[in-house]
Amino acid sequence: MLVLSRRAGESVVIGDDVTISVLEVRGDVVRIGIDAPRSVAVHRAELLAQLEQSNKEAASPSTNAVDSLLEALRSRNGSADS
Amino acid sequence: MIATMHRPTRSVMQEIPVIELVQPMPGFPDLARFALVQVDDAGVLCSLTSLDQPGLRFLVVPPAAFFPDYTPEVEEAVLSELGSESVDDLVVLCVLTAGESLATTTANLAAPVVVDTANHRAVQVVLDDPALSVATPLIA
Numbered sequence: 001m002l003v004l005s006r007r008a009g010e011s012v013v014i015g016d017d018v019t020i021s022v023l024e025v026r027g028d029v030v031r032i033g034i035d036a037p038r039s040v041a042v043h044r045a046e047l048l049a050q051l052e053q054s055n056k057e058a059a060s061p062s063t064n065a066v067d068s069l070l071e072a073l074r075s076r077n078g079s080a081d082s
Numbered sequence: 083m084i085a086t087m088h089r090p091t092r093s094v095m096q097e098i099p100v101i102e103l104v105q106p107m108p109g110f111p112d113l114a115r116f117a118l119v120q121v122d123d124a125g126v127l128c129s130l131t132s133l134d135q136p137g138l139r140f141l142v143v144p145p146a147a148f149f150p151d152y153t154p155e156v157e158e159a160v161l162s163e164l165g166s167e168s169v170d171d172l173v174v175l176c177v178l179t180a181g182e183s184l185a186t187t188t189a190n191l192a193a194p195v196v197v198d199t200a201n202h203r204a205v206q207v208v209l210d211d212p213a214l215s216v217a218t219p220l221i222a
Contacts, residue, residue: 038157060137
């Protein structure tokens with residue numbers, strides 16, 4: 001891992017078209033700005049980790065779970081409000 | 083009339099059996115080809131069933147039936163990634179995590195799967211909106 005020290009207002013350039021700027025440092029919070037082409041996905045790491053976890057939990061539900069879900073949806077659609 | 087674009091309708095699920103993910107779903111890096119299968123008679127519950135890994139599938143629903151106020155904003159970049167010609171071709175589906183009951187079943191509103199019904203390509207879009215959860219109760 002490359003480790004750099006930067007001050008607020010300074011930037012790092014990655015490749016030809018990605019620039020990361022340190023906008024503000026206040027206490028333990030660093031605000032950074034990312035300038036990248038739209039084709040480059042930029043996400044908070046914890047959100048991606050959450051999504052990965054959620055997908056794994058969602059994958060391949062048991063037949064029982066699907067059956068009871070189907071049954072519940074059917075009775076939900078069958079009654080106007082319950 | 084192969085080039086004719088059709089409008090997405092409720093029955094569109096039956097018309098697009100095989101879709102290709104242009105980006106893998108996070109957590110499943112090697113899977114690109116899925117069949118979109120209708121699970122219930124009403125066409126509300128569907129599944130994305132992997133064609134690469136037998137037995138793997140995700141339950142998905144069109145969110146409108148459960149979350150009428152949910153209107154995810156899809157960026158221009160997603161359209162170009164999918165090679166979409168028109169937003170009218172796009173259908174949004176939410177991945178369900180089936181619980182013991184309907185009450186504990188959750189939907190992923192933070193990362194809907196956007197399917198282009200014209201070219202059969204899809205991607206799970208990560209919406210960077212703190213108000214949206216990957217585990218929203220299906221029934222409030």
